Amino acid sequence: MTDKHALIQPDRGQKSIPIHLVSKDSFADWAKGLTNAQRAALEGQKFTGGGYEVGIVPDGENWFAVGGVANPASLSSWCLAKLAETLPAGTYALAQGDPGKALLGWQTAQYRFTRYRQDSEQTGPRILLTQDAKGIDAALAEAAAIGKVRDLVNTPAEDMGPADLEAAAEALAKEHRADCHVVRGDVLQRDYPMVHAVGRAASRHHAPRLIELIWGDPKAPRVAIVGKGVSFDSGGLDIKPASAMLLMKKDMGGAAHALALAGLIMGAALNVRLHLLVPTVENAIAGNAFRPGDVLRSRQGLTVEIGNTDAEGRLILADALTRASEEKPDLIIDFATLTGAARVALGPDLPALFARRDETADAVITAGRAHDDEVWRLPLHDAYAEWLKSDIADTNNNHTNGFAGASVAGLFLDKFVGDGIDWIHFDTYAWRPVAKPGRPKGGEALGLRAVWHMLQARYG
The missing domain is CATH 3.40.630.10 (Zn peptidases)
Structure with a gap:
């Protein structure tokens, strides 16, 4: 079930922007692997690893995203929703792990009711790749x-x-x-x-x-x-x-x-x-x-x-x-x-x-x-x-x-x-x-x- 409205799609090795997930507790240790400039960029965005926080980190000529969640090892349906709402249009994939239940929130976050007006706020689509084909079908149906x-x-x-x-x-x-x-x-x-x-x-x-x-x-x-x-x-x-x-x-x-x-x-x-x-x-x-x-x-x-x-x-x-x-x-x-x-x-x-x-x-x-x-x-x-x-x-x-x-x-x-x-x-x-x-x-x-x-x- 991957039509033009599907914002979660199978990962077949397409080029994508990595998303790193951290919690408030794990952020400090994770940030030790960043450069001084990258840490400064997150500090300038006031990113602390709190729930629903979103940061963009420069990485040479490219960049990656980082999102704050309660527990990166156990995602809820809505953990990735803020990322789906605010990141620039593009194709993304988690740097580690699988989205699991959070596939649903990625899709529903980009819902817009536009029957009576143009959507002036829409900057997507934002597509998330996953290797969980069965999860895609279930999430898209729901x-x-x-x-x-x-x-x-x-x-x-x-x-x-x-x-x-x-x-x-x-x-x-x-x-x-x-x-x-x-x-x-x-x-x-x-x-x-x-x-x-x-x-x-x-x-x-x-x-x-x-x-x-x-x-x-x-x-x-x-x-x-x-x-x-x-x-x-x-x-x-x-x-x-x-x-x-x-x-x-x-x-x-x-x-x-x-x-x-x-x-x-x-x-x-x-x-x-x-x-x-x-x-x-x-x-x-x-x-x-x-x-x-x-x-x-x-x-x-x-x-x-x-x-x-x-x-x-x-x-x-x-x-x-x-x-x-x-x-x-x-x-x-x-x-x-x-x-x-x-x-x-x-x-x-x-x-x-x-x-x-x-x-x-x-x-x-x-x-x-x-x-x-x-x-x-x-x-x-x-x-x-x-x-x-x-x-x-x-x-x-x-x-x-x-x-x-x-x-x-x-x-x-x-x-x-x-x-x-x-x-x-x-x-x-x-x-x-x-x-x-x-x-x-x-x-x-x-x-x-x-x-x-x-x-x-x-x-x-």
Whole structure:
């Protein structure tokens, strides 16, 4: 997988610029092998070997680079990202060792979202050579999945509505020879009534729909992936303040994660029967918008009193989770930008993980730590389910006491997952508010790679 967008390529002896890696502790000893002029050059750049520091060292008529990392013998995914962001355009190779996991950060560091403007800051490409051919394929596949999430989330709602998510799913299906089916209109109202109710106030151009993609051996274990696809969330009649709407183009971040994960699964030909479901709507305001106090009937048959129209994501997920459960899958995974409570609890970097089975949660957590995509488990505490009681319906979609919002949302979803099914739910931010090396500000994949590596271990 080395096309024109591949910034990591096989080392076949091409001319390259060496990169030396040092730590703060090892820098002094390493620098003893330099000339006085070279040491002075690094001193002038204030290079000390600290993490993400980058230095350029003259070497006769040429030069080499030096990068600061925590441990040159054990690189993280992001160790080389600052080098990839700041070095001049060219071809590079490590002077010692292999990049390993750091291949990913080299590729993702050079991501740019340029749909609406020219990139005035791009000075690349910067290509890294490696002898790890297998590592190249894995890193490029994961970087492409991350890029897909970023592209979808960064695109404004007018250009990333339900129809555009449908187009993305159809393109994915065509690429991997999968079957794609879309439910709209009267059939949606009949079969997925909560998806229809949430999205019915949007314009015809952004009409609600349920996207399904099926791929893989029918005899293989069935894995269902569900992604919340709210293309824009005004809050509905319980309207958000203007400041809270600024990032609501990212409320389809769960769908972006689901599409990207499906692409990884199909691209690797993982031994599963994949069932992808994306309920997608715009939570708009119009005369036919659903209201606080309305009672909606779900696909499962449960009735839901609407305590808040801004708790809409869980409604569309509920119908999709019901559909996924009908096929009795081995595992259901859902991604959603569901609650502000998860961000209050864990901040922007850590997606909240909810799971029915400890062993499944542990596998995801272990995979995330091993591949620098950490997640944090929060509880599905049964005692909180009573907060969703309704006086007139089977359940309310919202609770009013302000406690444990992410857990209560997870408990609502749990009502719509079939009994005994292994299920994990991600309440992810899908956004990076402050840039880090390899991880620019904007749309971001959080929890995606943790799940992907768990799935590879489970079904590979």
